[in-house]
Amino acid sequence: MGQITELVRLIPADPGKPARKEAAASRRMSLDLALHPSTWSAEQAEETVRRYTELAPVWDDERGGYRPVPLADALERGGPWPQGLCLEVGCGTGLLSGLLHGVWSEVISLDLTWAMLSRSTEPWRIVGDASRLPVATASARAVVLADVPLFADEVVRTLAPDGVLVWSNALGEDAPHHVPIPTVLAALESVSGESWSAVTSHAGWGLWAVLRRNG
Numbered sequence: 763m764g765q766i767t768e769l770v771r772l773i774p775a776d777p778g779k780p781a782r783k784e785a786a787a788s789r790r791m792s793l794d795l796a797l798h799p800s801t802w803s804a805e806q807a808e809e810t811v812r813r814y815t816e817l818a819p820v821w822d823d824e825r826g827g828y829r830p831v832p833l834a835d836a837l838e839r840g841g842p843w844p845q846g847l848c849l850e851v852g853c854g855t856g857l858l859s860g861l862l863h864g865v866w867s868e869v870i871s872l873d874l875t876w877a878m879l880s881r882s883t884e885p886w887r888i889v890g891d892a893s894r895l896p897v898a899t900a901s902a903r904a905v906v907l908a909d910v911p912l913f914a915d916e917v918v919r920t921l922a923p924d925g926v927l928v929w930s931n932a933l934g935e936d937a938p939h940h941v942p943i944p945t946v947l948a949a950l951e952s953v954s955g956e957s958w959s960a961v962t963s964h965a966g967w968g969l970w971a972v973l974r975r976n977g
């Protein structure tokens with residue numbers, strides 16, 4: 763397997779990290795999807811939309827404070843960043859989209875749940891499913907997954923050869939969508955048949971990784 767380099771933590775974790783009661787079940791589903799993406803079903807998609815439609819009105823107020831921390835650290839320390847299209851998958855309400863504009867001039871933000879996406883003020887927004895991304899093969903220089911299920915086949919297909927996957931979990935290993943970084947790396951390698959490497963770190967309550975093909 764490709765190399766994983768862990769950078770020292772710069773941003774401490776304050777006390778008071780929230781615990782999500784649904785996290786363990788959601789993590790099992792996220793891990794299962796990362797390993798077996800073809801098991802994603804219409805029922806799972808409907809349940810996802812139902813759940814995030816409920817959460818949309820309170821998302822920014824309840825979770826806005828801590829969610830940007832790991833992604834901001836990743837963008838600060840995880841480069842270099844190839845320039846071109848950045849595809850933000852599972853962008854939600856757009857809470858993190860502004861950070862991406864600090865690095866990429868072209869950002870397309872996509873989400874399955876209109877109730878979340880409709881709150882975003884991003885100029886380029888698409889309702890879509892991460893399991894079937896509506897963008898051309900090798901068209902993105904960055905795919906950003908901030909607490910979103912991993913569909914490694916679509917990440918590999920849409921990324922240009924020098925493109926990067928930016929992964930973050932705002933509640934770290936306890937996040938509902940957390941998948942261990944070695945598993946993310948292995949999924950990318952298995953789908954692409956190529957060697958990848960990762961740089962990772964913890965920041966605040968969260969963690970991040972930036973993954974790219976070697977050579």
Ligand SMILES: C[S@@+](CC[C@H](N)C(=O)[O-])C[C@H]1O[C@@H](n2cnc3c(N)ncnc32)[C@H](O)[C@@H]1O
Pocket residue numbers: 810811814829851852853854855856857858872873874875878890891892893908909910911939
């Ligand atoms: C935990 S929220 C994260 C939102 C945003 N990235 C943030 O950090 O604030 C997960 C988001 O991913 C979206 N999502 C879940 N599964 C998806 C899929 N298969 N395709 C696209 N979006 C998906 C949900 O609708 C939801 O808005």
